[in-house]
Amino acid sequence: MTKTNSNHADEIMCECSGTTRGKIQILFEQGMDIDAISRWAGAVSGCGGCEWDIVDYLNTLTERKNKIT
Numbered sequence: 001m002t003k004t005n006s007n008h009a010d011e012i013m014c015e016c017s018g019t020t021r022g023k024i025q026i027l028f029e030q031g032m033d034i035d036a037i038s039r040w041a042g043a044v045s046g047c048g049g050c051e052w053d054i055v056d057y058l059n060t061l062t063e064r065k066n067k068i069t
């Protein structure tokens with residue numbers, strides 16, 4: 001389970017791997033999808049409880065990126 005009510009870069013989104021929101025954003029900006037982020041940072045490779053939160057965040061980042069470009 002992730003901590004709620006925070007958009008800070010140091011918010012841990014994956015408790016199993018300690019992957020933060022900021023780390024996920026950086027990896028997304030490098031072109032990684034959830035599978036690559038999982039391989040690179042270990043997110044979603046433990047209990048899997050963070051998967052939907054991370055997918056939702058990646059969708060939000062994608063929407064933001066599409067609005068800008």
Ligand code: FES
Pocket residue numbers: 001013014015016017043044045046047048049050051
């Ligand atoms: S919280 Fe991410 S794999 Fe367990």
